[in-house]
Each structure stands twice: as structure tokens, then as C-alpha cells.
Amino acid sequence: MGLSAVTVLGMDRPGVIAAVTGSLADCGANIQDSTMTLLGGHVAMMLLVSGDLSAEELGKHLCGPDLVVTASAVEARRYFRGQSDGLGYVLTVHGPDRPGIISAISAELASVGGNITGMSTRLTGRLYVLIADVELPERVDVAGLMRGLAEVGSGLDSEITFRPVEPDLL
Amino acid sequence: MNPSGGTARQVLGAPHPLLSVPAQQVDPTDPRVVAAAADLLATLRNARGTAGLAAPQIGLSWRLIAFDTRGHPGGRSWAGERVMVNPRLAEASRWHDGREGCASIPGLTGDVRRATRITVLGRLPGTGDPVTIEADAFESRCIQHQLDHLDGILFLDRVPGALSLHRRLHSCDA
Numbered sequence: 476m477g478l479s480a481v482t483v484l485g486m487d488r489p490g491v492i493a494a495v496t497g498s499l500a501d502c503g504a505n506i507q508d509s510t511m512t513l514l515g516g517h518v519a520m521m522l523l524v525s526g527d528l529s530a531e532e533l534g535k536h537l538c539g540p541d542l543v544v545t546a547s548a549v550e551a552r553r554y555f556r557g558q559s560d561g562l563g564y565v566l567t568v569h570g571p572d573r574p575g576i577i578s579a580i581s582a583e584l585a586s587v588g589g590n591i592t593g594m595s596t597r598l599t600g601r602l603y604v605l606i607a608d609v610e611l612p613e614r615v616d617v618a619g620l621m622r623g624l625a626e627v628g629s630g631l632d633s634e635i636t637f638r639p640v641e642p643d644l645l
Numbered sequence: 646m647n648p649s650g651g652t653a654r655q656v657l658g659a660p661h662p663l664l665s666v667p668a669q670q671v672d673p674t675d676p677r678v679v680a681a682a683a684d685l686l687a688t689l690r691n692a693r694g695t696a697g698l699a700a701p702q703i704g705l706s707w708r709l710i711a712f713d714t715r716g717h718p719g720g721r722s723w724a725g726e727r728v729m730v731n732p733r734l735a736e737a738s739r740w741h742d743g744r745e746g747c748a749s750i751p752g753l754t755g756d757v758r759r760a761t762r763i764t765v766l767g768r769l770p771g772t773g774d775p776v777t778i779e780a781d782a783f784e785s786r787c788i789q790h791q792l793d794h795l796d797g798i799l800f801l802d803r804v805p806g807a808l809s810l811h812r813r814l815h816s817c818d819a
Binding site: 513567569571593594597599632633 | 804
């Protein structure tokens with residue numbers, strides 16, 4: 476049984492998700508992880524799908540007149556990562572829109588081995604907002620990173636907050 | 646009694662420097678503060694779908710808030726139409742997640758954890774008399790949102806993760 480990464484892009488309309496997931500169910504494919512959002516009036520969906528069909532066959536099965544579909548094989552061993560020892564943080568950046576915000580912020584995080592595990596950016600009027608889930612290695616100078624982020628934020632005329640995730644584990 | 650005769654001002658939109666800096670304590674009996682309180686209230690009355698405002702949102706870096714959560718579907722307590730000078734949170738309990746927006750950030754909402762029961766202490770503009778508000782549910786959320794403005798904090802700074810920021814589907818600001 477193989478694992479495929481499927482991306483679907485199409486015009487937003489009622490029934491797009493039903494059509495895509497119905498096609499997958501029809502060919503016996505099982506959706507594992509998935510995420511979906513609207514980007515500029517388009518549906519953007521990414522799925523990890525397991526089943527007997529190859530990625531190429533899946534791609535053909537999902538083709539539609541108003542959908543752009545890609546499918547590629549994924550190595551299972553890369554997907555099933557071991558439990559991380561990293562520390563979870565949430566990063567918020569907001570300020571005037573300008574090119575290079577994500578690039579500057581992500582470079583600062585990467586410089587200490589920080590990994591962005593989820594990210595949303597939104598532009599509303601002049602305001603640009605970035606919220607990112609960040610995983611830091613266990614031994615990182617967090618105070619130093621925060622100083623670096625503050626410096627980057629200042630250069631972008633943006634406000635930055637960086638705070639630990641506080642899960643309520645029961 | 647609330648100050649009257651104010652002038653509705655323009656609500657500042659983010660990004661604006663005044664929305665990211667802590668506001669100053671003020672003398673509640675200062676006539677300029679009373680006039681600002683009247684303007685804040687007039688602006689709130691004029692802002693359709695907005696339940697609360699803080700002075701930095703109308704361009705004044707002073708610790709003043711106004712709120713009126715009358716008729717909100719998520720409301721329970723209702724302290725009336727209120728203006729408070731130098732308000733501070735005295736007690737907070739029963740924390741819950743909820744989705745909120747802001748008159749200064751049109752187009753976006755976010756999931757934010759707030760206390761659903763609070764006690765807020767402050768002063769009345771004009772007389773300077775102390776005032777205590779006990780609020781719950783939406784009114785509690787609304788007041789905490791305004792208190793954040795006085796500290797230069799936007800709800801965006803409290804969103805707990807990348808998937809907790811949303812495009813706004815309807816209008817109802819904290």
C-alpha cells in the first residue's frame with residue numbers, strides 16, 4: 476500500500492471538497508492527514524492519501540475541468556517521524572505589507588535550527604499578518620532568538636510576539 | 646453619568662504606531678480627559694457592529710475605554726453603556742476560547758483565550774469616582790480586548806496558532 480501527496484487547486488464553489496473526496500473514496504483511497512483553505516477565491520487542498528493506486532493513477536482519477544491536481548509518491552519512512560523533542564512556540568508578526576517579511580523571519584528562525592511547522596499569512600488593507608507554529612531544538616538560546624526576531628521586526632516596521640505553546644495535557 | 650456632547654472620531658486601523666504602544670494613565674477629572682471620554686463614546690455609538698473601543702483607537706494614547714454590549718447574542722451580563730478611566734483587571738477566571746475581531750483590523754478574526762468572568766476597577770470621567778464592573782461572557786471578552794489595547798496589544802498577539810487566524814465572515818467586533 477503506497478502513500479501519495481495530493482494537491483488540489485480549484486475555484487471555490489460548494490461541492491468541490493465533496494467531489495474530490497468522493498473520487499478518492501470511489502477508488503479505495505484513504506485520506507490520512509489533510510489541510511484545506513481558501514486563497515484568493517480558490518480552494519487549496521493538500522492531502523496524504525494511502526491506497527493501492529499509484530500517485531500517477533490517483534492524479535488521473537482526480538482530474539476535473541475546474542481542478543488542478545498534482546499527486547506524487549511519498550516515502551512512508553519520511554512521513555512517520557519519531558516524536559519530537561523540540562519546543563513549541565507561536566510567532567505573530569503584524570505590520571505594513573512589504574516584500575520579504577516571511578523570508579526575513581524564516582531566515583532568523585532557521586539560523587538557530589527553528590522549524591516552521593504551520594503558517595498562515597493574511598493581507599487586509601495595509602496590514603500584513605503572519606502567524607506561525609515554530610518548533611525549536613531543545614538547546615536554543617531563546618532570549619537571543621527573541622532579540623534577533625525583534626531586530627528583524629524593527630527593520631520591517633512590524634510588531635513581533637514569540638511565545639511558548641502551553642498545551643493543557645490531560 | 647456618561648459624558649455627553651462628544652464628537653465621533655475616525656477609528657485608526659492597524660498598522661498604526663499608536664496601536665502598538667502602552668497608553669498613559671490620566672487624571673479622570675481633567676477636562677481634556679472628560680472631552681476625550683465623550684468623543685470615545687460618540688465614536689462607539691457611531692461605529693456600527695462595534696461593542697467597545699479604547700482611546701488609542703481614536704488617536705489618544707490615554708487609558709480610557711468605552712463599551713456597550715447590549716443585544717449581543719453571546720452576552721449575559723450587561724453593565725450598560727460605560728466609559729472607564731484607568732481601568733485595570735482585578736480578577737479573572739473561567740478561561741475559554743472564543744473568536745473575536747477588532748474595529749481596527751477589518752477583515753480578520755482570531756481565536757483567543759479569555760477569562761469569562763472578570764472584575765474591573767476604574768474611575769468615572771468627570772467626578773473621578775471609583776467604579777467596579779463585574780462582567781461575564783461576551784462583555785468580559787469585550788472589556789479584556791479593550792484593556793489589551795491600552796497595553797499596545799492586539800488580538801493578533803494572542804492567537805494561539807497558525808490555524809487560529811480567520812477571514813472575517815460577518816461583522817461583530819469586540
